[in-house]
Amino acid sequence: MISRIDLRGSVPSGAAGAVGDGIDRDLLPRAELDVEAALETVRPVCDDVRHRGTAALIDYAERFDGCTLERIRVPAEALRRALEELDPAVRAALEEAVRRARAVHRAQRRTDETVQVVPGGSVTERWVPVERVGLYVPGGRAVYPSSVVMNVVPAQEAGVGSLAVSSPPQAGFGGLPHPTILAACALLGVDEVYAAGGAQAVAMFAYGTEECAPAQLVTGPGNVYVAAAKRLLKGRIGIDSEAGPTEIAVLADDTADPAHVAADLVSQAEHDVVAAAVLVTPSEALAEAVERELKTQVAATRHRDRITEALAGRQSGIVLVEDVEQGLAVVNAYAAEHLEIQTADAAAVAARVRNAGAVFVGPYAPVSLGDYCAGSNHVLPTGGCACHSSGLSVQSFLRGIHVVEYTREALAEVTGHVVTLAEAEDLPAHGEALKVRFDGEVPGE
Structure with missing residues (x-):
């Protein structure tokens, strides 16, 4: 079901893909994304x-999504109705997810800082939100x-004044995005929502249309076509x-519970046939126990075909290493979107992780928690980024x-240095721009 890569006894070094501690990234499992x-x-x-x-x-809604639309913007009534009809349990879960995410993201707010470089000379760093974003x-x-x-x-906590959400139209819901998506938007007070998916949604935010004003930034995950549209339009619009x-990726030793590890691998493989699930371990016994658990757990899950394909793909695997030290080198080279540490003294091991989108420490912080209700953000870098x-x-x-x-006095004090550097770069007009403020002279000379 899932392949093995054995790095014990030989740590490749000096190869084109080698980083950090000599781990060749090209030997590690990775999904192919041909943007x-x-x-x-x-x-x-x-x-x-x-x-x-x-x-x-x-x-494109008709061509790609099988939906016949008259307009792209979702009516306010549809948003209101979606929230009213939302399962109370789902609403309660979303409200708790929002509460926890707000607590974490509110603490990320930046404050303006002024540095008095010299008497009369200061530099202030102001933090200004993007005016309009497409999500x-x-x-x-x-x-x-x-x-x-x-x-x-995070956009709201940053103080963004204009937010628009776009999600693909669904034939089963009259050409609107899924009602749970609409309900979540309404719950958060977002009233500008569009039924558009894929590259065309990114282009809508970049260029604007009759219904949708252009944005300065677009964020959010998507398929390879969304990623390609972001690359194509980067510069016209900012991207995340x-x-x-x-x-x-799970770094685990023989203290880990194989049922936990297997369940966490399955949970991410459930997303897509190209989802990556990687176990890095120095314990062959754990590797074998996890393989047994995978067979049992996958057979019992709803999306077994999708999960089986993901686990069997080249992007997934079990990597055997000499010890946790080498395992750390491997996961730092891999730079996973989600990294779990299930080892003895997991917190100390996690503190040495340099490269990961998010780190989940110990047996009771699974990635699924971060997907929904940890308070952390689940829009994370993938593919080693x-x-x-x-x-x-x-x-x-x-x-x-x-x-x-x-002030004039503070500028006078540094003019000689600026003129010297301008001459060194053969940009004399830069220096003249200061000297003209002092009758063409360098103060003090």
Whole structure:
């Protein structure tokens, strides 16, 4: 069902893919996400939305989603009705998810800081929210009201003034996004929601249409076509990341419960046939026990075919290592979207993790908790991007602006240095811009 990679006894080093402690990333399981190839598919779609606006979106809703629409924006009445008809238990769970996410993200707010560089000279860093954002919520094999929470809450806490959510239309719901998505939007006070999916939704936010004003930033996970549209339109619009298939890595030793480890691997494999599930362990006994558990647990789950394909894919596997130390090197090289640490002294091991979208410590912090109600954000970097990128946060929706204030006296004090550096770079006009304020001279010379 799931393959093995044995790194015991030989730690590859010096290879093209080697990082950190000499682990060759090319030897580790990884999903393939050919965004470059998808660019040529999404380019005409994005161009069409740019030129035809709503008409193009309506055509793509029929072509890709099997929905005949008259308009793209979801009526206010549909949002109100979705919330009224929401299962009370689901509403209570969403409210708790929102409460916890708000507590965590509110603490991420930045405050303006002024540094008095010299007497009379200061630099203030102001944190200013993006004016308008487009938040994308996928709608493929599953329904993701949790992604509404994860996108909307940090944007609201950042102080973004204008929020719009887009999610694919569903033929089974009259061409509207799934009602649970609509209910989550209504619960959060978002009244601008669009029935548009895929690359065309990203293009709608980038260019604007008759119904939807253009945004400055688009965030949220999606399939390869969403990722390709983000790459294509980056610069026209800001993006959070090019999210790929979801992934979990578990670093576990013989203190871990194999039933827990297997359940956590299955939980992420449930997302998609290309979802990645990776166990890194120095314990062959644990590896064998987890394999047995996988057979039992997968057979009993609803989406067994999808999970079986994901676990058997090249993106999933069990990596055998010499010890937890080498396991740390492996997971740091892998840079997982979600990383669980199920070892002895898990907190100390987790503190040494350098690369991960989110780290889940110990047997009672499974990834599923983070997907919904930990308070953390589940929009995270995939495909190894956690070695240089962060997950979605309040910071994603803020821009730092430096405000420079100097008095005449403070400028006079530093003019000689500026003129010297300007001459060193052969940009004399830079220096003249200071000297002109002092009758063409360098003060003090």
